Amino acid sequence: MAPSTVLVIDDEIQIRRVVRNAFASGGVRVCEADTAASGIDLAAAERPDLIILDLGLPDRPGVEVCREIRKWSTAPILVLSARHSDEEKVALLDAGADDYVTKPFSTPELQARARALMRRTQSAGTGETRLTIGGLVLDFEARMLTRAGAPVHLSPIEWELLRVLMTNAGRTLTHQHLFTQVWSGRKFGDAQQYLRVYVAHLRRKIEDNSVRPRYILTEPGVGYRFVTATELDASP
Numbered sequence: 001m002a003p004s005t006v007l008v009i010d011d012e013i014q015i016r017r018v019v020r021n022a023f024a025s026g027g028v029r030v031c032e033a034d035t036a037a038s039g040i041d042l043a044a045a046e047r048p049d050l051i052i053l054d055l056g057l058p059d060r061p062g063v064e065v066c067r068e069i070r071k072w073s074t075a076p077i078l079v080l081s082a083r084h085s086d087e088e089k090v091a092l093l094d095a096g097a098d099d100y101v102t103k104p105f106s107t108p109e110l111q112a113r114a115r116a117l118m119r120r121t122q123s124a125g126t127g128e129t130r131l132t133i134g135g136l137v138l139d140f141e142a143r144m145l146t147r148a149g150a151p152v153h154l155s156p157i158e159w160e161l162l163r164v165l166m167t168n169a170g171r172t173l174t175h176q177h178l179f180t181q182v183w184s185g186r187k188f189g190d191a192q193q194y195l196r197v198y199v200a201h202l203r204r205k206i207e208d209n210s211v212r213p214r215y216i217l218t219e220p221g222v223g224y225r226f227v228t229a230t231e232l233d234a235s236p
Helices: 013-024 036-046 062-070 086-094 107-124 156-167 175-182 191-206 229-234
Strands: 005-009 029-033 050-054 077-081 099-102 130-133 136-139 144-147 150-152 172-174 216-219 223-226
Touching: 005 013, 005 036, 013 029, 013 107, 029 036, 036 062, 050 062, 050 107, 062 077, 062 086, 077 086, 077 107, 086 099, 086 172, 086 175, 099 107, 107 229, 130 156, 130 229, 136 156, 144 191, 156 175, 156 191, 156 223, 172 175, 175 191, 175 223, 191 216, 191 223
Parallel strands: 005 029, 005 050, 050 077, 077 099
Antiparallel strands: 130 136, 136 144, 144 150, 172 223, 216 223
């Protein structure tokens, strides 16, 4: 499930070469920009299926580029960053990025992250009434979760939290994003504490071992990520 056009916005020619080579075998067309301005122009002109964006651009911060593109494009944005602080990761995800990879990164990791984003994007428009990941089946019409064929009782908040996580499988969601989505835009309260409690409830209900979860992964200091079916299949 590969994109047909990828736009990479990075001022380092070596990184652009790595990205170009990562997608070359799949017959993907890769467009390249070395500045924020040219990247925004190419994003508008080419309408890529996937955007790979560096944060450290010479003419404008990458997070601003992300916000600008997100105003009119729904293409997945995968951020490349040499920065490791939780605050910066949260800021870029809240600005509209879908995922991030920290430099240095491996080609297989980049390819896997890209595939996960494309799967989520392509499945979002299918109108399917069920979502299956591993042994979990989320039935949107019946508002029911089954685990290995057995129904699992969820409270309304647990259902909404799991729905947001599973429909964004492969994407890291910040605490604030999840809190806003699940608690209907409430701006008060400790988002991290609310989520810690409800994620713990969910893990007890869906995980074989809630202490070593396979489905809901913690991104320390940032938020949570639900694994993709491919990740589950590849895990021991």
